[in-house]
Amino acid sequence: MKKALIIGAGPAGLTAAYELLTKSQDYQVIVFEETQQFGGISRTVNYKGNRMDMGGHRFFSKVPEVNEWWQNMLPTQGHPSYDDIVLDKHMELTEGGPDPEKEDRVMLRRNRVSRIFFDRKFYDYPISLKVETFKNMGLLKTIACGFSYIGAMIFKRQEKSLEDFYVNRFGKKLYSMFFEYYTENLWGRHPSEIDPSWGAQRVKGVSILEVLRNAFRKKTGKTGGKVETSLIEEFSYPKLGPGQLWDVTAEEIKKLGGTIIMNAKVVKIRKKGNHIVGVSYLQDGKEIDIDGDVVISSMPVKDLVAGMNDVPAEPARIAAGLPYRDYMTLGVLVPKLNLENKTKIKTIGNIVPDNWVYVQDRTVKMGRFQIYNNWSPYLVKDLEHTVWVGLEYFCFEGDNMWNMTEDEFAKMAIDEMVTLNLISDASEVMDYHMERVKKAYPAYFDTYEEMDKLVEYLNTIDNLYCVGRNGQHRYNNIDHSMCTSFETVKNIISGETDRSNIWNVNTEKEYHEADEKGVSEAEDEVEVD
Incomplete structure (x- = not known):
């Protein structure tokens, strides 16, 4: 049996593992994940019963294969969720679907509301x-x-x-x-x-x-x-946040016989000529070698190339120069927000109905804030009496903001909440929690303009497949990242050596048409930012 080594247990990596296990009997599948959590930047963090969505994820895609895949993992609700029951709201339900009040493995239907906060006023997003x-x-x-x-x-x-x-x-x-x-x-x-x-x-x-x-x-x-x-005005969302989808997927992979090794950071990609013979990973301070026949990588392409031996100078230079933007967020628990709900959308506590808000204010560093209550009522421990907010900041790993302690970061962010009049005083804050996300956003400057040359070199390695947002250094949504894995598995099984179909996901006409109509959104979206 051949061995497929998959780097990263985020959306692209786990999708590739599941697809390969269900579409072929010829591969032993091993997934390496650097952290203790599944989902990559699509993970959900549980802090004292309040859950944080890293970046905000709306599940909506024009690609039928993606929608069927999600439906298989998390069936759409067939009964109303808690807040819809309380508010007597009527969302579209699926006959025979699970009851979110009784079951966890369920995809909710949610209202989509995103606005711009500019000059202390709300503007529609897009304008x-x-x-x-x-x-x-x-x-x-x-x-x-x-x-x-x-x-x-x-x-x-x-x-x-x-x-x-x-x-x-x-x-x-x-x-x-x-x-x-x-x-x-x-x-x-x-x-x-x-x-x-x-x-x-x-x-x-x-x-x-x-x-x-x-x-x-x-x-x-x-x-x-x-x-x-x-x-366009509604979207799907896992009951317990986007990370739940990948937790479920990981369990399905294990049931199918796949192996997932956690806390395993891949540090070397061992190559002979234009063929990868295996990888090396760090776990508990030890470096472990493992051989394989196929490598599917969703790790940052910058790190992938840096870990390879015998890379020519030009592609090595381009990969080393690829930039990323990192991300920090502070979950803040408050009794209420000062923002007045002037919309016709009913919410528990009559809070503003936004999923997230884009902050366009030159007096603060805050980029966005999420209101987790509106993503899913099951993300918040005490929905009736608290508002769970995620304050989002963009930074570079190692800069002054990144190196702040949790308390230092919290003071800055909470002070900005007061500046924006989201709350009246810092003393209103009941609790907070900080999270950092490395390489959240592949950036389009520096050596990015030479990306085609790097892709050309990577395609000469006959058993390497690059998938996902960081694997391709492309700002993909979840559905696009999953499609890169769909295409990869099709190529592996069929023996197709041309990888243009994998790199062309989210560049071909069919993907452009989807986005132009505003219906292909499923990633930690920063949309028009």
Whole structure:
């Protein structure tokens, strides 16, 4: 029996393991995971009964294979969840589906609400053209945005940077209000220094004209084809957070005979010529060698190449220069938020209904905040009397913020909650918990523009397959990451040597069309950030 070595127990790695075990009897599957948790950046952290979603994950995909896969692991609810019962809300239910009040292995249907918090006011995300938007901006700003957009349409920029990309679609004024600072905060680089391909991938089809079309569709009820408005306004979500999906998947892999080794950091990829003969991993201070016939890697491609022997200078240089942005979050437990719910959406405690909110405020470092109560009522231990909030910050591993102690980080973040008037005083905070996530966001600058050369070299290694967000250094959603593994397993079983189908996931026309319609979202999404 051949041996498949899979690096990483995140969405891509676990999907590859499960697919290979269910589609072929020819492989012994071994998965190596550096940490003690499944799911990678899609994990869920349980702190004293309150669960934290690392980055926020909405499960929605146009790819039937992905939806069927999720349904198999976590069947869609057939009975209302706790908050829908209390509020007498009616969500779409699946006949014969599990009852979330009695079972854990269930996927919920949730309302999708994301907004921008700018100048202490809420704006729709993406920006919509309606009376409230113009009222929030004021007459002079609205006129300035209009003329700025017209100017951008007449004098198109050559798109050499992400700044050019945004200005061409929104005008300089809206760009400076809603994109410039947030993007710089997210990436640690000004948009003028970032490759425009990031925008092309994450903001496909979005412009003022698209906003107008969407506004027209909502007014007339026309959705522009088969995509229903309800599909855009709702999403699926695991009862106990996204990590639950990968916990369940890991258990299924073990039942199928797969092996998962935890706390096993792969440090060497042992190569003879253009063929990998095995890997070496660290566990309990010992380096252990294991041979294999196929290697599927979802580890950061930068680390993958660094761990290989006999890599030519040029691909080694490109891989070493690939940048990442890291992430820190603080879970904060409070009795209430000062934010007033002016929407028509009912919530327990009448809190604002947002899943997450994009903070566009140059006076703070906070990038977003999540309200876990609205993701799933089962993420919060005392839903009736507390609000469990996740304050999100972007940083570089090893910088001043990353090196803060939990108490130092908490003081900064809670002070910013007061600055934004989310709470009135730091004394209102009942508890907090900090989490760090390395290499959360593969970045599109520095040597990224030479990524094609690196891919060309990696494709010369005959038994190596790179999958997932970090494995391909591409800002993929969960469904796209899973599709890279689907394609990989198909190639392994069929003997196909051309790996272009794997690298083309989320670049081909079918994926672009999905994102343009706003219905392919399933990752720790930063959407148009």
